[in-house]
Amino acid sequence: MRFTTHKRVRFQHCDPAGIVFYPQFFYLLHEVQEDFLAGIGFPEHVLIAGGAGLPIVDLKTEFLGMCRNGDELTLTLELTRIGNTSIGMHYEVYGRPTAQGKASPIKLEADAVVVYAEVPSGKPIPIPDGLRAALLPYLQTLDNT
Amino acid sequence: MRFTTHKRVRFQHCDPAGIVFYPQFFYLLHEVQEDFLAGIGFPEHVLIAGGAGLPIVDLKTEFLGMCRNGDELTLTLELTRIGNTSIGMHYEVYGRPTAQGKASPIKLEADAVVVYAEVPSGKPIPIPDGLRAALLPYLQTLDNT
Amino acid sequence: MRFTTHKRVRFQHCDPAGIVFYPQFFYLLHEVQEDFLAGIGFPEHVLIAGGAGLPIVDLKTEFLGMCRNGDELTLTLELTRIGNTSIGMHYEVYGRPTAQGKASPIKLEADAVVVYAEVPSGKPIPIPDGLRAALLPYLQTLDNT
Amino acid sequence: MRFTTHKRVRFQHCDPAGIVFYPQFFYLLHEVQEDFLAGIGFPEHVLIAGGAGLPIVDLKTEFLGMCRNGDELTLTLELTRIGNTSIGMHYEVYGRPTAQGKASPIKLEADAVVVYAEVPSGKPIPIPDGLRAALLPYLQTLDNT
Numbered sequence: 001m002r003f004t005t006h007k008r009v010r011f012q013h014c015d016p017a018g019i020v021f022y023p024q025f026f027y028l029l030h031e032v033q034e035d036f037l038a039g040i041g042f043p044e045h046v047l048i049a050g051g052a053g054l055p056i057v058d059l060k061t062e063f064l065g066m067c068r069n070g071d072e073l074t075l076t077l078e079l080t081r082i083g084n085t086s087i088g089m090h091y092e093v094y095g096r097p098t099a100q101g102k103a104s105p106i107k108l109e110a111d112a113v114v115v116y117a118e119v120p121s122g123k124p125i126p127i128p129d130g131l132r133a134a135l136l137p138y139l140q141t142l143d144n145t
Numbered sequence: 146m147r148f149t150t151h152k153r154v155r156f157q158h159c160d161p162a163g164i165v166f167y168p169q170f171f172y173l174l175h176e177v178q179e180d181f182l183a184g185i186g187f188p189e190h191v192l193i194a195g196g197a198g199l200p201i202v203d204l205k206t207e208f209l210g211m212c213r214n215g216d217e218l219t220l221t222l223e224l225t226r227i228g229n230t231s232i233g234m235h236y237e238v239y240g241r242p243t244a245q246g247k248a249s250p251i252k253l254e255a256d257a258v259v260v261y262a263e264v265p266s267g268k269p270i271p272i273p274d275g276l277r278a279a280l281l282p283y284l285q286t287l288d289n290t
Numbered sequence: 291m292r293f294t295t296h297k298r299v300r301f302q303h304c305d306p307a308g309i310v311f312y313p314q315f316f317y318l319l320h321e322v323q324e325d326f327l328a329g330i331g332f333p334e335h336v337l338i339a340g341g342a343g344l345p346i347v348d349l350k351t352e353f354l355g356m357c358r359n360g361d362e363l364t365l366t367l368e369l370t371r372i373g374n375t376s377i378g379m380h381y382e383v384y385g386r387p388t389a390q391g392k393a394s395p396i397k398l399e400a401d402a403v404v405v406y407a408e409v410p411s412g413k414p415i416p417i418p419d420g421l422r423a424a425l426l427p428y429l430q431t432l433d434n435t
Numbered sequence: 436m437r438f439t440t441h442k443r444v445r446f447q448h449c450d451p452a453g454i455v456f457y458p459q460f461f462y463l464l465h466e467v468q469e470d471f472l473a474g475i476g477f478p479e480h481v482l483i484a485g486g487a488g489l490p491i492v493d494l495k496t497e498f499l500g501m502c503r504n505g506d507e508l509t510l511t512l513e514l515t516r517i518g519n520t521s522i523g524m525h526y527e528v529y530g531r532p533t534a535q536g537k538a539s540p541i542k543l544e545a546d547a548v549v550v551y552a553e554v555p556s557g558k559p560i561p562i563p564d565g566l567r568a569a570l571l572p573y574l575q576t577l578d579n580t
Contacts, residue, residue, distance in 0.1 A: 010324060011334060012317050015446060016193060016453045016504055017264045022201050023175070023447075026168035027302050034301060044301060045360030048161060055211070056167050061204045066267050069451055070335030119162045122211050156469060156479060157462050160301060161308045161359055168302075172447050179445060189446060190505030214306055215480030306483060307554045312491045313465070316458035338451060345501070346457050351494045356557050409452045412501050 001137045002076045003036045009071040020067040025108055026059075029091050032075045033114075040134040051119055057086070058113040065095065065107040072096050074104060079139045082132060085124035086115045090140065146282045147221045148181045154216040165212040170253055171204075174236050177220045178259075185279040196264055202231070203258040210240065210252040217241050219249060224284045227277060230269035231260045235285065291427045292366045293326045299361040310357040315398055316349075319381050322365045323404075330424040341409055347376070348403040355385065355397040362386050364394060369429045372422060375414035376405045380430065436572045437511045438471045444506040455502040460543055461494075464526050467510045468549075475569040486554055492521070493548040500530065500542040507531050509539065514574045517567060520559040521550045525575065 007028055015021035033054070037044045047053065067073065074094040081088035093108040116127045127135075152173055160166035178199070182189045192198065212218065219239040226233035238253040261272045272280075297318055305311035323344070327334045337343065357363065364384040371378035383398040406417045417425075442463055450456035468489070472479045482488065502508065509529040516523035528543040551562045562570075 010321060011338075011450060012320060012456060012458070014451045016449045016451065017198050017200075018451045019200070019265070019267070021447060022204070023168045023171035026171065030168070030302060031300060043360060045358075048301075048359065053162050055162075055164070055208070057208050059167070059204075059206045059208070063200070063202050063204070066200070068335075069338065070333060120164070122164070155466060156305060156483075157311060157313075157465060159306045161304045161306065163306045166302060175447060176445060188505060190503075193446075193504065213480075214483065215478060307488050307490075309490070309555070309557070312494070313458045313461035316461065320458070343452050345452075345454070345498070347498050349457070349494075349496045349498070353490070353492050353494070356490070410454070412454070 002078050003032070003039065003138055004074060004076050005032055005035050007031065007073050007075060009067050009069055009073060011069055013067075014069045018068055022063060025061070025063075025067075025093070025110075028073070028075065028093070029110060029112070032077050032091065033089070036077050036138075040138075042131050042134060048119055052125065053117055053119040054087070054114040055117055055122055056112055056114050059110065060112075061108065061110040063108055065105055067093075067095065067107050073107065077138070079135060080111065082127065082135050082139055084126055085117070086113055087127070087135065088113055147223050148177070148184065148283055149219060149221045150177055150180050152176065152218050152220060154212050154214055154218060156214055158212075159214045163213055167208060170206070170208075170212075170238070170255075173218070173220065173238070174255060174257070177222050177236065178234070181222050181283075185283075187276050187279060193264055197270065198262055198264040199232070199259040200262055200267055201257055201259050204255065205257075206253065206255040208253055210250055212238075212240065212252050218252065222283070224280060225256065227272065227280050227284055229271055230262070231258055232272070232280065233258055292368050293322070293329065293428055294364060294366045295322055295325050297321065297363050297365060299357050299359055299363060301359055303357075304359045308358055312353060315351070315353075315357075315383070315400075318363070318365065318383070319400060319402070322367050322381065323379070326367050326428075330428075332421050332424060338409055342415065343407055343409040344377070344404040345407055345412055346402055346404050349400065350402075351398065351400040353398055355395055357383075357385065357397050363397065367428070369425060370401065372417065372425050372429055374416055375407070376403055377417070377425065378403055437513050438467070438474065438573055439509060439511045440467055440470050442466065442508050442510060444502050444504055444508060446504055448502075449504045453503055457498060460496070460498075460502075460528070460545075463508070463510065463528070464545060464547070467512050467526065468524070471512050471573075475573075477566050477569060483554055487560065488552055488554040489522070489549040490552055490557055491547055491549050494545065495547075496543065496545040498543055500540055502528075502530065502542050508542065512573070514570060515546065516548075517562065517570050517574055519561055520552070521548055522562070522570065523548055 013020045013024040076092045089112045091110040094104040115124045158165045158169040221237045223235045234257045236255040239249040303310045303314040366382045379402045381400040384394040448455045448459040511527045513525045524547045526545040529539040
């Protein structure tokens with residue numbers, strides 16, 4: 001199952017060329033992660049208050065299309081792996097179709113690996129069973145890869 | 146040859162866990178790119194004013210160690226490729242040695258591909274000869290790979 | 291009439307003390323301005339594409355309470371003045387009541403003056419009639435001051 | 436005595452109109468505060484590690500001129516008041532003279548009040564004597580007001 005959300009490109013995301021300045025995409029992806037975790041019942045701020053965070057260790061991003069101020073984006077998240085302490089996350093960002101009947105153009109694809117870890121030491125700890133069960137429905141299966 | 150610069154982790158880079166929030170690293174890497182381009186005589190704001198920018202198309206990052214408020218960082222940039230319209234950039238970020246005689250711990254390694262492109266269309270254009278000549282000394286050679 | 295919207299404090303807004311780092315409040319206030327302008331039929335990105343922006347010239351802010359990661363905020367905007375080229379904006383930010391029956395605690399109060407201006411020169415120009423008419427219902431009256 | 440520092444407007448500070456997006460000025464002012472505190476021997480990250488911070492409670496800003504990507508800025512800080520628990524700070528930001536013999540144009544003037552406070556409770560505490568003594572030379576006197 002894919003977690004899907006929608007966000008609008010804001011003035012604050014855009015650079016003097018009028019397009020999203022690339023680090024800003026990672027704020028948007030982190031918002032998707034926050035929305036996802038809140039949606040499955042484990043809000044990130046509650047995890048952190050409980051002494052655990054999800055620091056990132058690896059990130060691969062392809063920037064496939066420019067996004068401009070005011071663009072409506074669709075962002076999806078699927079999990080590629082749920083390990084003992086780490087989670088693989090696959091993000092896709094789509095713009096609006098440029099004409100009726102056209103497909104939504106892909107703007108960005110990213111693969112992140114985050115680690116469930118103690119805050120503030122950063123020491124990886126096993127993903128608790130409750131969180132693992134809530135993550136599982138979003139694990140990519142062979143069919144939709 | 147490596148381009149080397151130094152930056153301090155600022156309050157504004159850090160998150161509630163007291164460490165650099167990962168998108169902030171990309172602001173630092175972009176500052177390195179700006180400092181590099183200014184250092185070789187092609188300040189980015191002059192390029193942009195002249196109608197050309199360097200949008201990113203691909204980025205791979207390994208986050209290898211946490212950085213905290215006040216940390217002194219050493220950041221290096223080397224070019225992995227100078228194509229017709231694209232440039233491969235390799236970044237490394239180091240912290241301070243934790244004790245005398247110890248090596249500087251690596252905190253982050255990143256490989257970016259940027260494209261020399263018209264602003265605002267984003268259409269790739271050949272890297273001009275002057276810029277190419279200024280980039281060349283920073284191209285990674287087999288010896289230091 | 292007050293324009294009212296709701297936003298959640300995000301991880302990205304918070305600093306090593308776990309509270310909103312103050313410049314981040316201004317991103318939130320600018321989001322309110324964007325949401326307001328879109329709501330009255332004059333999306334900011336359309337104004338800018340048409341050659342006009344709303345640069346700020348004066349800003350007074352009182353920070354009245356700390357906001358933390360995950361806090362649900364209510365943000366209101368009312369206009370204090372609609373001049374020939376300038377607009378006075380009054381913002382209030384409220385948190386959630388700490389107990390049933392309690393009032394929402396105020397977190398921030400801000401007064402901004404923005405100018406309707408040519409982009410990119412920044413030269414003030416008269417507010418067009420259509421925009422003025424759409425702004426008018428949000429002008430503070432004596433009764434609710 | 437005025438604390439003076441220099442910063443360059445970066446790509447990341449600028450918006451689609453090519454000018455500094457106003458919340459970014461507050462990152463620059465906070466950098467000035469950090470540089471100042473480090474310069475007088477009380478680095479902010481050391482204060483915070485010791486359980487004290489300087490949250491802002493009041494801020495008045497006049498935006499007097501637009502700043503663009505690549506601009507070299509001079510930023511000054513003077514103290515307007517050193518109270519029992521609070522400090523008044525006066526910032527000025529100047530651009531480069533537009534021609535030889537001309538004065539540096541002022542771009543921004545800001546007055547902030549910060550409070551010496553426990554982290555994370557935010558409870559104001561008296562400014563310690565050592566910090567007070569280090570601040571004192573930067574207190575505005577009648578002569579230079």
